[in-house]
Amino acid sequence: MKKFKIKADVTVVTIVVFLVCIVLVSVMLMQFRTVEQTDITAIENMRESELRTALAEWKNRYEDMNKQLEDVNARITEYRKNIEDNEVAADLIEEELQESNLLVGKTDVYGEGVTVTLNNGDMGVQAYDLIDLVNELRYAGAEAISINGIRVLPMTYIVDMGEYTYIMVDLQRLEAPYVVKAIGDKEELTRVLNLDGSGFVDRAVGIKVSVTAENRVEIPKYNGELDVQYMQEAVQE
């Protein structure tokens, strides 16, 4: 670098030094500003290796998240299915409950049927007349029966209280006339009750019986409590 010793003109040297200073200082300042103002953490300014590391990391995280998402989605599907199953089961149970309530007598019901009115004639109406009637109605296929507005259930009892005076049904005292309503096939009910000789109408001697077939018979629900104390469901194996 320093082999030659040439005497250069002072003016030329001055100009050259001036230019060199301009170039050096301007470039240095530019670099200073760039370094100062550049955000090293910004993704555009990261070096390739850093970018690679970051990319790998994000990829991993993305995959993890994807996995989690899938898991959650699967769980959601499962829950949905469960809910649907439950809904179906609930519907079934609801239907069954309604049917049971209908059968047991816990709901007001209506339908075609007959109304049988018993009144005292030569003799008073006795409990066995009513029992006989209920029995015969059931034989004829009655689905629901009531006596003077009291629903007749499997455990309903009908007994005499005193002599020809009144009858007790489920602890409620009834008096003549007894209006027995039954829901079922009205023609079949009427036919069975009116059978020659063996029908209830023929057998009831001494009391007044009238049978009317109706298109709409309304029977109220059972008003008392239905307690089960002793029986339990036997599990079939």
Added chain:
Amino acid sequence: MIFIAIILGCIVGALIGVNMPMISYTYSGYLAIAIIAALDTVFGGIASTLKKNFDLKIFVSGFFGNAILAILLTYLGQKLNVDIYLAAIVVFVGRMFNNLGIIRRYYIEKFSEKKKDTKKEEQEQVENSEEEKQN
């Protein structure tokens, strides 16, 4: 004369540098190497001035040539996946320290001689003026 040129050049360069647009961060690495090379040449020039063997052609060619060569080497290093810019930095900074050492020694010797022998002062001043003439 030459000091005025240096100061003026610094001021004008600062003004230009402030108003220049920012360059992309990707290329700032090359620029840094170029600046180091240029600084090395400047210190080399100062040292050679003190040694009285300053050559303008060599100075100018070293100033630009070294900068461009450093940039090219850095670029090549990136293509080869070898950090050549490290070697350039080591060489340039080493030489910078070398030249700074020469400059420092020169002024320390001058200062101590001044203190020792006031008689030689005149002679040194003559030497200084000669140097300035040479520059």
